[in-house]
Amino acid sequence: MRVTDTKTVYEPRAIATTDELTLGELAEIINNLKAVPKLDEIKQWFSSLLPRQRDYESYRVFASRKYARNLIARSSFAELLMLCWRSGQRTPIHDHGGSVGVVLLVEGLLTETMYERAPEGYVRPYNTFRWGAGGITGADVPDIHQLLNLQPPGRDMVTLHCYAPPLSVLNTYSPRSSRVRHWREGYFAGGAGI
Numbered sequence: 001m002r003v004t005d006t007k008t009v010y011e012p013r014a015i016a017t018t019d020e021l022t023l024g025e026l027a028e029i030i031n032n033l034k035a036v037p038k039l040d041e042i043k044q045w046f047s048s049l050l051p052r053q054r055d056y057e058s059y060r061v062f063a064s065r066k067y068a069r070n071l072i073a074r075s076s077f078a079e080l081l082m083l084c085w086r087s088g089q090r091t092p093i094h095d096h097g098g099s100v101g102v103v104l105l106v107e108g109l110l111t112e113t114m115y116e117r118a119p120e121g122y123v124r125p126y127n128t129f130r131w132g133a134g135g136i137t138g139a140d141v142p143d144i145h146q147l148l149n150l151q152p153p154g155r156d157m158v159t160l161h162c163y164a165p166p167l168s169v170l171n172t173y174s175p176r177s178s179r180v181r182h183w184r185e186g187y188f189a190g191g192a193g194i
């Protein structure tokens with residue numbers, strides 16, 4: 001769902017359905033996986049998820065210098081994280097180095113810019129989306145993107161991420177250079193970008 005409004009708090013769906021997942025149940029699914037889940041399967045989990053603030057409050061932790069990555073669950077096949085962003089914080093332009101990634105916007109308004117490789121090796125933007133609470137966006141293996149909290153000062157953003165398999169390297173790109181950097185987990189675990 002692409003939206004242009006600026007709702008800042010997730011509003012639980014009014015009508016409960018039998019296939020709704022709690023965050024704890026989703027963490028159990030991640031912990032008990034027997035194979036790497038597909039992009040569409042992760043999107044289905046996220047579309048069934050009811051992210052109640054009392055369930056995710058302990059992972060809703062921000063950092064002042066960079067966006068914060070808070071691990072919820074990890075197995076050999078996937079990981080689930082809550083990322084918390086102050087206004088202005090953003091990722092580098094990146095791909096996921098062989099993992100698929102799905103994002104659920106929990107609070108705030110997410111800006112996602114998609115990039116493509118230009119013939120000279122640089123990257124150039126070709127599309128920008130804005131996602132409101134409840135929005136789900138997925139990045140397949142070759143996709144290059146940047147996630148940003150471009151809301152005004154004081155407007156926080158909270159996102160839920162699932163990577164499959166767990167991220168081991170973040171390849172980062174620049175519109176001004178053809179150089180591709182390879183950030184290992186020890187470097188980006190605390191929050192890459194600014």
Ligand SMILES: [Fe+2]
Binds near residue numbers: 096101139145
């Ligand atoms: Fe990403």
